[in-house]
Amino acid sequence: MASRxxxxxxxxxxxxxxxxxxxxxxFPVIRLGYVVWTEGSGxxxxxxxxxxxxxxxxxxxxxxxxxxxxxxPLGAAVALGLRRTDVPGxxxxxFSMLLPVLVPQFVLGYSWxxxxxxxxxxxTVFGLPWPSVLGPWGVWAVLVVNxxxxxxxxxxVGLATRAEPDLExxxxxxxxxxxxxxxxxxxxxxRPSLAAASVLSFVLTLESFAIPQVMGTPAxxxxxxxxxxxxxxxxxxxxxxxxxxxxxxxxxxxxVLVVVPAxxxxxxxxxxxxxxxxxxxxxxxxxxxxxxxxxxGLGVYLLLGVIVPLVALVTTAMTPAVGVSRSPANWTLDNFxxxxxxxxxxxxxxxxxxxxxxxTLLTLLGGCVxxxxxxxxxxxxxxxxxxxxxxxxxxxxxxxxxAYGRWIGGTLTLILLAYLAKLWAFAHRPISGALDRLPPxxxxxxxxxxxxxxxxxxxxxxxxxxxxxLAAWLVCFVTALHEVTMSSLLYGPGSETLAVVVxxxxxxxxxxxxxALSVLLTLVMLVPALPAWxxxxxxxxxxxxxxxxxxxxxxxxx
Amino acid sequence: xxxxxxxxxxxxxxxxxxxxxxxxxxxxxxxxxxRSEVLALLGPSGSGKSTLLHAVxxxxxxxxxxxxxxxxxVATRERAEPPERRDVAxxxxxxxxxxxxSAVDTVAYPIRRRGGGRRTARAEALDILDRLRIAHLADRRxxxxxxxxxxxxxxxxxxxxxxxxYLFDEPTAHxxxxxxxxxxxxxVVRREASGAGGVYATHDAEEALGLAxxxxxxxxxRLVQLGTPQQVYAEPVDLxxxxxxxxxxxxTVTVVGARDGGASxxxxxxxxxxxxxxxxxxxxxxxxxxxxxxxxxGGELQGxxxxxxxxxxxxxxxxxxxxxxxxxxxxxxxxxxxxxxVGWTLSRTWPLGRPGADARSLAKL
Numbered sequence: 001m002a003s004r005x006x007x008x009x010x011x012x013x014x015x016x017x018x019x020x021x022x023x024x025x026x027f028p029v030i031r032l033g034y035v036v037w038t039e040g041s042g043x044x045x046x047x048x049x050x051x052x053x054x055x056x057x058x059x060x061x062x063x064x065x066x067x068x069x070x071x072x073p074l075g076a077a078v079a080l081g082l083r084r085t086d087v088p089g090x091x092x093x094x095f096s097m098l099l100p101v102l103v104p105q106f107v108l109g110y111s112w113x114x115x116x117x118x119x120x121x122x123x124t125v126f127g128l129p130w131p132s133v134l135g136p137w138g139v140w141a142v143l144v145v146n147x148x149x150x151x152x153x154x155x156x157v158g159l160a161t162r163a164e165p166d167l168e169x170x171x172x173x174x175x176x177x178x179x180x181x182x183x184x185x186x187x188x189x190x191r192p193s194l195a196a197a198s199v200l201s202f203v204l205t206l207e208s209f210a211i212p213q214v215m216g217t218p219a220x221x222x223x224x225x226x227x228x229x230x231x232x233x234x235x236x237x238x239x240x241x242x243x244x245x246x247x248x249x250x251x252x253x254x255x256v257l258v259v260v261p262a263x264x265x266x267x268x269x270x271x272x273x274x275x276x277x278x279x280x281x282x283x284x285x286x287x288x289x290x291x292x293x294x295x296x297g298l299g300v301y302l303l304l305g306v307i308v309p310l311v312a313l314v315t316t317a318m319t320p321a322v323g324v325s326r327s328p329a330n331w332t333l334d335n336f337x338x339x340x341x342x343x344x345x346x347x348x349x350x351x352x353x354x355x356x357x358x359x360t361l362l363t364l365l366g367g368c369v370x371x372x373x374x375x376x377x378x379x380x381x382x383x384x385x386x387x388x389x390x391x392x393x394x395x396x397x398x399x400x401x402x403a404y405g406r407w408i409g410g411t412l413t414l415i416l417l418a419y420l421a422k423l424w425a426f427a428h429r430p431i432s433g434a435l436d437r438l439p440p441x442x443x444x445x446x447x448x449x450x451x452x453x454x455x456x457x458x459x460x461x462x463x464x465x466x467x468x469x470l471a472a473w474l475v476c477f478v479t480a481l482h483e484v485t486m487s488s489l490l491y492g493p494g495s496e497t498l499a500v501v502v503x504x505x506x507x508x509x510x511x512x513x514x515x516a517l518s519v520l521l522t523l524v525m526l527v528p529a530l531p532a533w534x535x536x537x538x539x540x541x542x543x544x545x546x547x548x549x550x551x552x553x554x555x556x557x558x
Numbered sequence: 559x560x561x562x563x564x565x566x567x568x569x570x571x572x573x574x575x576x577x578x579x580x581x582x583x584x585x586x587x588x589x590x591x592x593r594s595e596v597l598a599l600l601g602p603s604g605s606g607k608s609t610l611l612h613a614v615x616x617x618x619x620x621x622x623x624x625x626x627x628x629x630x631x632v633a634t635r636e637r638a639e640p641p642e643r644r645d646v647a648x649x650x651x652x653x654x655x656x657x658x659x660s661a662v663d664t665v666a667y668p669i670r671r672r673g674g675g676r677r678t679a680r681a682e683a684l685d686i687l688d689r690l691r692i693a694h695l696a697d698r699r700x701x702x703x704x705x706x707x708x709x710x711x712x713x714x715x716x717x718x719x720x721x722x723x724y725l726f727d728e729p730t731a732h733x734x735x736x737x738x739x740x741x742x743x744x745x746v747v748r749r750e751a752s753g754a755g756g757v758y759a760t761h762d763a764e765e766a767l768g769l770a771x772x773x774x775x776x777x778x779x780r781l782v783q784l785g786t787p788q789q790v791y792a793e794p795v796d797l798x799x800x801x802x803x804x805x806x807x808x809x810t811v812t813v814v815g816a817r818d819g820g821a822s823x824x825x826x827x828x829x830x831x832x833x834x835x836x837x838x839x840x841x842x843x844x845x846x847x848x849x850x851x852x853x854x855x856g857g858e859l860q861g862x863x864x865x866x867x868x869x870x871x872x873x874x875x876x877x878x879x880x881x882x883x884x885x886x887x888x889x890x891x892x893x894x895x896x897x898x899x900v901g902w903t904l905s906r907t908w909p910l911g912r913p914g915a916d917a918r919s920l921a922k923l
Binding site for chain 2: 162164166167169170171172173174175176177178180184185188189
């Protein structure tokens, strides 16, 4: 008898979450298509005939291909280097490889311009400028640096879950050398992970906005997202509005064209059917010159990609004006003092509040979907949520603006809705993954010991899930805090977020102030991130000790 | 101590110590395996069996000590040859079959690495699969095979290596009893045919005793005892070794007189002569090992049955005696019920806990 109310509860849960998804994502996107159809009739010829659109689409596609072609092999090489060789200081490298994603995209791009452009850091200190840092090459380089951590992580996860150490050992014991094992065992096993990394890298580049905007736009290099931004925030004629919504629809169409076939092919292959055995560590090439070479390569990559730009950013922030030498004698905190005004602190408060509410709601929503997807009806919903991961932020923002702008345009509520729609998958994935790893026997044992469904979850599942819940919250908070693609399209008077303030400051050409704001934006993230990260580590530590003991596996069913 | 490396041993391990992640997993172990000999490594999980095998295979480098394969030194602290250049084949606990290769391609893999052409490699692989009676599974991938079939493919891959030493890392741990029996039978047949040596890690005493020519008992990385299956079963160096190698009862009695091949023991006032293969001297209380087959019901010593268990071919009786609880195993269904007073007697014992009682014992904890 107890099953009926529970079934009902689940069904109404699925219904409620389904309505939220429909309101946040499905309806706005359909509405966008409808508006393009009605408003665009008659104008579409002009839009497609114009010079801007074709160039933006071509640039975007070329950029996505070029970034993917470099970021995926590079990320895979880093993963193999860190997981399969004896690099000195491996633990430290694994952490520092993630640095580029901890810096907001906008800040990373801006700091590159401060580091390498004419009159930048390397020009004034060493006389070595790289003028094309503003323009396609610079955009490409920073996007690669920003994407490599992701492709590295995906490959490393693939290595951990697919390339069981015994599979490589078996090849070695069959007479294959290290290179042959890589070619014939490790890489074939990694193929689905590499393909997934490629798709994600391609899609993320398609929808990237902050980096092309800060590094490409000044040099006249436009992409789809920067064109949408220009049309909506600067353009005033109806034609530019039609161009913006057409591009928004086109962007999601391209994404779907890439993602759907990839998902059909990858879906069954990415399902992990074997849990990595705890039978010892992977084969690690013993102490040798290779480790030092890899460490050197990683060092150069981090130095040029992150450290030099950030140093340049900080020195710019501490230098009174462009043209003044960056020597310590001239250092001052004037720029920091100048940016700490009511406009900035208001924006900071808004950003923090928005990120706090968004992260908390998203963790709840992500948890709901993760629990509900265990039932049959919830599975389609979970797929839909995962799709929002690749729904371009620009498209989503334009769609929400068209659907609800009449009532809540320019308010923080609309920005919050955009964050919820865009980041839902960010919260869902880690929680869903942790639920998958939870042995089903543990909950059953709790039920068999007399706990009700909710009590079982609270007493047995919550503790092992806590790190994932915190991680989901943290990822959403940091991403929301840094978000600029959607915020810059949706903000109105009195609802600028800190990231928007930084973007506007850069567009006004206030170099020192922008640098100071960028430093501030990066540091703000650390306030909640450090304690949360320490807490996650602490929560995970006792389980670590248990994992070391060899665990017998269930025999494969015959 | 190191012997002349030109002997017929296919493996010699000298004072091997392996540390990793700050743990000494193998601690000063020395042992040898002769041609066509199988050595079982018997120990609980975490005793260092797998680590020892991984060091011999070349997956781990020694912290100190040496490994010789067929009179060639392959690993020292300074220099460890990679696995592919060692003359060894490995059968893994979790089968370690490559999910992207079919059974025949998996077995052909070592042949291809030796330089065999694609067609000859596949032909030889099919031949090996046929000998193991799984040729009909040649085109299946691991996901389409049962556990027992997967392990036979794993064995076929190892056989295709034509190595002079085979390493088995608990190959039956994930197999159920019947499939395990089939696999072990095949192993015995293959082994007689090939003449290669083998090292077989297991935590199952019955498997180790039934399969190996000699058994090495490992505890916390140290070699506790090395001997034939009969020796480690009948003459374990200590209580730990006795419990590891099979069912064991321990009686505490006083030795009142010793003579050649036997001893007089005081069982709570009754003096009793037994055949004893260990050295004993009079006057001291010693713990005595009694295996289930060394005692029988019906005799002048008195006890009470604590429990009776029917095991199919035989029945187990737990007897409460004045000198301790004793497990007696007799063929057939139970003859008495629990709670009955019974007589019992001993035919053989082994004194425990005396270092040096066995000349072959190498170390005691």
